[in-house]
Amino acid sequence: MEELLGRIIAGKVTDENEKDYYVQVSGTTFRLDKAEIKKPLKLGSIFKGFAYENEDHDMQITRDAPDAQVDHYGLGTVVRSQRTLGVFVNIGLPNKDIVVSLDDLPDIMELWPQQGDKLLIALREDAKQRLWGVLADGDVYQAIAQPAKKKMQNSNVTARSYQLKLVGTRVITDNFELGFIHPSERETEPRLGEELHARVIGVHDDGTLNLSLRPRTYEAIDDDSAMLLAALQHSDDGKLDFSDKSDPAAIKAYFGISKGQFKRAIGHLLKDRQITQHDGALWLNQSAATTEKTDEPAE
Template identity: 75%
Template sequence: MENLLGRMITGSVTDENETDYFVQAEGTTFRLAKQEIKKPLRAGATFKGFAYESEDHHLTITRNAPQVQVDHYGWGTVVRSQRTLGVFVDIGLPNKDMVVSLDDLPSMMELWPQQGDKLLIALREDHKQRLWGVLADMDIFHAIAQPGKKRMENANVTATVVQNKLVGTRVMTDHYELGFIHPDERDVEPHLGAEVHGRIIGVHDDGTLNLSLKPRAYEAIDDDAAMLLAALEHSEAGHLEFSDKSSPAAIRAYFGISKGQFKRAIGHLLKDRKITQHDGQLWLVTDQATDDSAPQA
């Protein structure tokens, strides 16, 4: 049976029952579901299909061959994980998911692919004739990659995480450009197989993209402004002893943002007339504001 599983093989129909045909190739017999076949097959007919062992350990052959095969890479969808084994990947077979071994996954389990994530894998057959999923390495990704263009800079992209390293995260976009995310350009490390949404902040001469998962400055203003507004709304007197003259250290210690972010947030809220500044303090503007409760600048 060696060199049969996980591949396209050709055999001859030898028998049948109510539900299956039996196809023999190199002395090994495989089941072929009759529901796949539109016209009946006769004994001795030649049949070509994809060979594998189903979940219930039946040797099976199917005409609905998956893209993922031995030495053939394709995308599969993670359906579940098992701490002691690895992750199970749906490659399109009705009764078999392929396992990517924990030995091939990140050492930190929180970086393992999660249900619904995508992995580019091929198959390999071990010495016990078991099929395993094998992750594509960077040589494979480089071989299938399309070069990015300089004009793409600042564009939004959707990408899949294909490698986690201490130096950063490598991804492949939906259009097959390779990208790199430096740790400074993300708030948390995305796990292998995760879909991420970022923007292009640079394009190398070889077409590789530098990506950021952080929002643009004007996009970040809304988040910082919302946080500042929430702080004012939860203050007892509707004001805080901060202004655009406050020290960067004090702003960082209290709000966790830079002074530049703080000033942009203030500007946003002043423009929207949600706050005022007075005597070195920020005041919340309310519908019932009075001269005593919310001094005007």
């Protein structure tokens, strides 16, 4: 059979029954579901559609062509995986999922895409007329990318991982900006195709982003610590006349928390080196003093 599958082809309508038309292309007959066709086709007419082999191993042609085709990339959703084969991706065909081979997936199976993750793939037809998914490489992502703007600094973005390396994870945002996540900016390594919620920590002159999966300082600490830190940040001189020796009633009146909660909050902030405690007062460290400004999204 000449290369027909995974492409939009044209053929002649040669027969029909109650459910299907039959379209012949270069000696191969494809089934066409009549449910797709609004206006009846005439025998001998030409029909153009996307050709594939369905899950029952019947040759089928459809008017509803997916974005992912041979030499055309489209986004598909992972529906399941098989350790000995790879992952199955739904590209929009009613009765056929496309396999991305395990040879193209990470060596560590825990980093394989899971159900609901998305992959940008094209199709290839092998020597046995089977269709496989081909992952888009870095050149493809470069071709579809849009440059990031400087005002994105410290903003939140949704991105999807497309390349996993020892040096870090490459991603593309929902708005097609390319980004990079260094291992120091994540708790665990993302899966291939996983949707990620990240923060912009750098915008390069070439329009690419450095991203972090770690929470902002005020998001990473407990409520009492965050409240205490905010009080210091909003004080005139970065100082509060309280310490772990302060009167419990004064602490309760000012902060609305117990002395035990207050001491735990101080301990957390001291450990994170965001404050110091001396001369009977709490003092904001300079790095924490700028947090409030740097954590605000750019206008």
